[in-house]
Structures are given as C-alpha cells and as structure tokens.
Amino acid sequence: MKEILCNSAYFGVTVSLIGYGAGIMLKKKFKYAFLNPLLISIIFVIGVVMLCGVDYESYENSAQYLSYLLTPATVCLAVPLYQQMTLLKKNLAAVACGILAGVLASLGSVLLLAFLFGLEHDVYVTLLPKSITTAIGMGVSEELGGLVTITVAVIIVTGVIGNVIGEAVCKLFRIYEPIAKGLALGTSSHAIGTAKALEMGEVEGAMSSLAIAVAGLLTVIGASVFAGFY
Structure with missing residues (x-):
C-alpha cells in the first residue's frame, strides 16, 4: 500500500482536497474561527502522510499540481x-x-x-x-x-x-x-x-x-x- 501511494501521481492532490473540503464543512457547521479550512487541511494531510508512512518528497511530487493554481488565483x-x-x-x-x-x-x-x-x-x-x-x-x-x-x-x-x-x-x-x-x-x-x-x-x-x-x-x-x- 505504501509503495502504491508513494508512486501515485494524484495522492497528494486527493488528500489535500479532502482535507480542505473537510475543513470547509466544519467551518460552516460550527462557525468557530479556529476551524480554519487551511489549518484543518494541514493537520489532516500531516496525519494521513504519517499514518500511511509516505515520505514528504512523494507527497510533494503528487501535490505539485495544486501549486499551478497559485498564480492565477493571486492574479x-x-x-x-x-x-x-x-x-x-x-x-x-x-x-x-x-x-x-x-x-x-x-x-x-x-x-x-x-x-x-x-x-x-x-x-x-x-x-x-x-x-x-x-x-x-x-x-x-x-x-x-x-x-x-x-x-x-x-x-x-x-x-x-x-x-x-x-x-x-x-x-x-x-x-x-x-x-x-x-x-x-x-x-x-x-x-x-x-x-x-x-x-x-x-x-x-x-x-x-x-x-x-x-x-x-x-x-x-x-x-x-x-x-x-x-
């Protein structure tokens, strides 16, 4: 399983989006300021990566597609x-x-x-x-x-x-x-x-x-x- 996740081209993107989506849902439901979607997604991604034993380089390589959206989002x-x-x-x-x-x-x-x-x-x-x-x-x-x-x-x-x-x-x-x-x-x-x-x-x-x-x-x-x- 670890090898499959490390070699997956979309593992990082999938985990990041799920974490952020969960953060948005929690923020909308409970309305607490500390339930920031980005903070929730960071904690979620760290937990999943550690639980699955995936190294950071593998996660970064499979999550780099999200970085491409940074420039148009800023513009x-x-x-x-x-x-x-x-x-x-x-x-x-x-x-x-x-x-x-x-x-x-x-x-x-x-x-x-x-x-x-x-x-x-x-x-x-x-x-x-x-x-x-x-x-x-x-x-x-x-x-x-x-x-x-x-x-x-x-x-x-x-x-x-x-x-x-x-x-x-x-x-x-x-x-x-x-x-x-x-x-x-x-x-x-x-x-x-x-x-x-x-x-x-x-x-x-x-x-x-x-x-x-x-x-x-x-x-x-x-x-x-x-x-x-x-």
Whole structure:
C-alpha cells in the first residue's frame, strides 16, 4: 500500500482536497474561527502522510499540481481591487501610510524578538519575510541566507493565525473602517488573511489584495535593510 501511494501521481492532490473540503464543512457547521479550512487541511494531510508512512518528497511530487493554481488565483485578487479603484484613489495617502506602517511593524517585531531571544542571524533573516506571500518570501529568505523551508512554514503559520484572529483583533481594538481592516489583514497575513478579508466584505478584500503586492515589494527592500541591524 505504501509503495502504491508513494508512486501515485494524484495522492497528494486527493488528500489535500479532502482535507480542505473537510475543513470547509466544519467551518460552516460550527462557525468557530479556529476551524480554519487551511489549518484543518494541514493537520489532516500531516496525519494521513504519517499514518500511511509516505515520505514528504512523494507527497510533494503528487501535490505539485495544486501549486499551478497559485498564480492565477493571486492574479484574480486584482478584480475586487479594480472594482474599488475610485475608493482607493480617494484614500491613497492613508492606504500608503497604513501599508508602510504594517511592514515596519512586522520587520521591527522580528528584530526586537531576535534581540530578546538571542536568535542566530540565519534564523533572524529567516523570519523577516513572515508576513508576505510565499513566492516572494522564499526569494527574500534565500537571498539573505535564511532557511527557506522554515520561512515557508512561518509564512503559512502567520497567515493562518491572521485568518483566525484577524476579525477578533479588529473588534477588540474597535477598528470598524473597512479599508483599515483590509489593509491590516493583507499586510500582516498575506493571501490567507485576504481570504478572510473577502469574507468580511468587498472593500476589505480589495484593500487586502492591494496590501499583499505593495507589502511584498516594501518587505523586499526593508528586509535587506533590517538584515544589517542584527
């Protein structure tokens, strides 16, 4: 059985889709924020892979087809942004300042924690791109000499946490402005946070989509600068 699964071209895709589908069903039924479909699918896939004794390379090879959908899915995020273009132009200065503040807060928090916990430099630069999309974050981490595999894991965890607690944090700090909520989610938790922003509303989703791209570009520049601070 193990050999069959390892050699299967669609084992990874099938397990991933089943896990995500189960996560969606649980989220719809129980309405709890921590029942995030992506988080559920990650736990499900890890459990199945370990139970079946399938190595990671075999799973990755059979799940790579899902990665092909990442680019068109990201491009589709431009649609809600285009629909809110008038609102964006009207609040351009506030939007720019909000994204810049979010990027600086992300990089600054990693720098502070590195000092507090005495992290090695390679671990420090590994964490710097934690809040940007995986495609950009991997390149930043590799360029700075970080551990790319850990960077990917950290980016996913950051996104899931943002998706789970993002709305609650906005309510806690009484942030009701749709533009502010969208920018916060997109800047701090990239595409996974944007999925939550789209659930919250069209404006939130559009602003979050914009934040992903702009925050990614700013982090590429900012991470190079912050890497020299520690």
